[in-house]
Amino acid sequence: MKLKNLLAMTAIALLTASCSDDDNNENESINPAVNIAGTYAGYSEAAFQYTDTPLVSADESLTIQTDADNTTATITYTSSSFGEFTISGTKVTYASGTYTLSGEGSTMMGMSGNVNEYECTLKGTLNEAKNEGTFTFNVPAVMGGMNITFTLGEIPVSKLLAGSYEGWTEASCAYFEGMQATDQTLSLTANADDTFTLAYTSDSWGEFSFESLSVTSANGIYTLSGKGVTMMGMDGNVSEYPCTVTGSIDANKENVSFTFTVPGVMGGLTITFTQGEAPAANE
Known part of the structure; x- marks a missing residue:
């Protein structure tokens, strides 16, 4: 009876170690900051307290570049309507098929040649296939707080x-x-x-x-x-x-x-x- 119990416990231990190794190998194969590097096409919407309908801009692009440490990323987004955004050292994580990004940076924004630099934050998500996602830039000091959301894909006609x-x-x-x-x-x-x-x-x-x-x-x-x-x-x-x-x-x-x-x-x-x-x- 004791021998049977010992063999069963040994089998369980070996199975557990095997599953743990598989999980570790899976996690090691996913380097979020590296995996999502690239340029993404989409459209943007800007919401702020002075308008009920967000301003929209079609045919925009956003670029993700892996930083030298291979664990963070730099997000650059230049919009003909909303300015230039740079978020360096962006934290990138992966869980349950979704990449999550967050960071702080700055934007160059203005009108009629009067351009100023403002602090901003970024929060974003990207699915595993990297064909669906949103990136929201928050600029507290502009127009009572402006949120600019970049969405992958073509802008809906509506x-x-x-x-x-x-x-x-x-x-x-x-x-x-x-x-x-x-x-x-x-x-x-x-x-x-x-x-x-x-x-x-x-x-x-x-x-x-x-x-x-x-x-x-x-x-x-x-x-x-x-x-x-x-x-x-x-x-x-x-x-x-x-x-x-x-x-x-x-x-x-x-x-x-x-x-x-x-x-x-x-x-x-x-x-x-x-x-x-x-x-x-x-x-």
């Missing part, structure tokens, strides 16, 4: 197009042409079904609302279209009219235009919204 657009309008109908209005703003809100809600209120032209604009894309241009209503009138005599809208936004959100058509007003009213400043009037 995040790219949503927001407010400022510009000017030009209207034409059967009775006049080229009537301009400046300081105009319209907003796009993403819906759960991949459509958009558009709202445009103008002192000159009334209130326009569209609840379900469809979106298509081709060659870096997003086209939106749909039907809605406008509340329009003069001297307190306001009526509701059906209307349509078509619009286009490029991937960089630099070229934005929308055309509103109201068939039942003034023989057919067309209002074109263009992002940016109105052209100077001819002398």
Whole structure:
């Protein structure tokens, strides 16, 4: 009986030692700071207390470089919208198929050539396949506390197009042409079904609302279209009219235009919204 017990205990000890060796070999084969080195493509969102909708920037990249000690990493992220970030000595760990990063560094950030250096922190995660992950940079001293989150992958259309657009309008109908209005703003809100809600209120032209604009894309241009209503009138005599809208936004959100058509007003009213400043009037 004692011999059987001794043999059983010996077998258990050998099995335990074998499993322990396997675990050690697995851990030794994973050097987190080395394994995640590379350049990652994605998009960024900046959130701060002065805006309800985060600012977004597409087609961005972030680089992870292993430090000389092979245990930490340097994270560099340069954004055309949000500045330059460098986080040296970033701690990198691995557990349960996820890499976790944390560190402190600095960012060069500013506008119109007025660039300053600010302290920032980084927290990030990356999956084992290194095709999903987020990196959040926190800059406490900017805009009441700014969080910039870099996400791997292509930016969803809902995040790219949503927001407010400022510009000017030009209207034409059967009775006049080229009537301009400046300081105009319209907003796009993403819906759960991949459509958009558009709202445009103008002192000159009334209130326009569209609840379900469809979106298509081709060659870096997003086209939106749909039907809605406008509340329009003069001297307190306001009526509701059906209307349509078509619009286009490029991937960089630099070229934005929308055309509103109201068939039942003034023989057919067309209002074109263009992002940016109105052209100077001819002398």
